[in-house]
Amino acid sequence: MAENDIPSTMKAWQYTTAGAGLENTMQINPSAQLPKLKSDQNLVRVIAMAVNPVDYKIAELPIVGRLAVSNPATPGLDLVGRVVKPAAGSPFKVGQLVFGVSGPTAAGGAMAEYAAVNSTAAAPLPEGVDPLKACTVGIAGLSACQSILPYVKDGSRVFLNGGSGGVGTFGIQIAKALGCHVTTTCSTANVELCKSLGADEVLDYKQAPVLEQLKKQKPFDHVVDNVGSQFDLYFHAHEYTNPSAKYVFVGASPGFGFVWAMMKAMLLPGFLGGGQRKLGVMAAVPKVDDLKMIGGLMAEGRLRAVVDSEFAFVDGKKAIARQKTGRARGKIVVTVNQELVER
Numbered sequence: 001m002a003e004n005d006i007p008s009t010m011k012a013w014q015y016t017t018a019g020a021g022l023e024n025t026m027q028i029n030p031s032a033q034l035p036k037l038k039s040d041q042n043l044v045r046v047i048a049m050a051v052n053p054v055d056y057k058i059a060e061l062p063i064v065g066r067l068a069v070s071n072p073a074t075p076g077l078d079l080v081g082r083v084v085k086p087a088a089g090s091p092f093k094v095g096q097l098v099f100g101v102s103g104p105t106a107a108g109g110a111m112a113e114y115a116a117v118n119s120t121a122a123a124p125l126p127e128g129v130d131p132l133k134a135c136t137v138g139i140a141g142l143s144a145c146q147s148i149l150p151y152v153k154d155g156s157r158v159f160l161n162g163g164s165g166g167v168g169t170f171g172i173q174i175a176k177a178l179g180c181h182v183t184t185t186c187s188t189a190n191v192e193l194c195k196s197l198g199a200d201e202v203l204d205y206k207q208a209p210v211l212e213q214l215k216k217q218k219p220f221d222h223v224v225d226n227v228g229s230q231f232d233l234y235f236h237a238h239e240y241t242n243p244s245a246k247y248v249f250v251g252a253s254p255g256f257g258f259v260w261a262m263m264k265a266m267l268l269p270g271f272l273g274g275g276q277r278k279l280g281v282m283a284a285v286p287k288v289d290d291l292k293m294i295g296g297l298m299a300e301g302r303l304r305a306v307v308d309s310e311f312a313f314v315d316g317k318k319a320i321a322r323q324k325t326g327r328a329r330g331k332i333v334v335t336v337n338q339e340l341v342e343r
């Protein structure tokens, strides 16, 4: 597409009211303004996007949500698309297929025909990778990568709490690709999925309390919590981890319960049972190298994106509602313009 062919308006899902259910407040604006580009941002024509819990969590926080997003705001971060207007000095060319994360605010704007994408937040789509799978990598893939990669080595024993959701399905496969022994949790219906992704041990939380099951395992070197509200696992971590283990919360909710638990943890004399155990609360950061690593594993057939469901653009509300069930197996995709896939 030549630059002159870029329209001045686009179709985009938008909301102006924070603090209420996103699936009720968002509407398609048929003549939304194209995103205003910062100097390091590329304009990308979106082929497909994937939903994350943060999309509705930000929109539904009454005060923070209002401050965090532009007005009107377009939800969605993860995307795949074609660059139509590269930034000055951008590594991307017009027409190039890229996948990654849109910006610049928490409501990144991927649920639209065009999105602004920083050059440091996207990578070229690897040859042979299905764009509709690549759009799912974004925040979930980055979270999985950044909560595991810096802390493990070949042979590390890793416990991933929550293996069947967006982050967990990437996490199992990334940890296995790094040579780790992986134990994860899920409900009965998803045990086979987690095993098929390579998990060595799958603990069914419907069958018995996870803490009891963990105590029967050999101690773990690293823990990633993708569920977030189960503080008993954190407070008893010394009963199933090595003294130097790190415990990383991915699924931390910014509510009172979490703050309370953190304060209590800091004040406890035997914090996590002593040793050098450390706690981390992570926030995914767009990094080209991490995107390339995941894209490379996909191209080699060593990592598959698990797609829970696919919705047409007009069904954006259904995609958000599905994400809000908390029961998605892998990622939820919204197709925006599939005709752009042909190279």
Ligand SMILES: NC(=O)C1=CN([C@@H]2O[C@H](COP(=O)(O)OP(=O)(O)OC[C@H]3O[C@@H](n4cnc5c(N)ncnc54)[C@H](OP(=O)(O)O)[C@@H]3O)[C@@H](O)[C@H]2O)C=CC1
Residues within 6 Å of the ligand: 052, 053, 054, 057, 139, 140, 143, 161, 162, 163, 164, 165, 166, 167, 168, 185, 186, 187, 188, 189, 190, 205, 226, 227, 228, 249, 250, 251, 252, 282, 283, 284, 323, 326, 327, 328, 329, 330
């Ligand atoms: N800090 C950060 O930067 C990021 C934080 N997050 C947060 O991490 C969390 C996970 O995100 P994401 O994976 O995308 O969420 P999903 O909605 O995709 O996760 C859904 C999955 O969670 C599983 N699940 C629900 N309850 C439990 C439980 N008690 N034990 C084990 N598994 C459970 C479900 O599996 P089943 O049906 O088998 O129970 C389902 O498959 C969210 O809170 C999200 O906001 C996500 C990305 C980035």
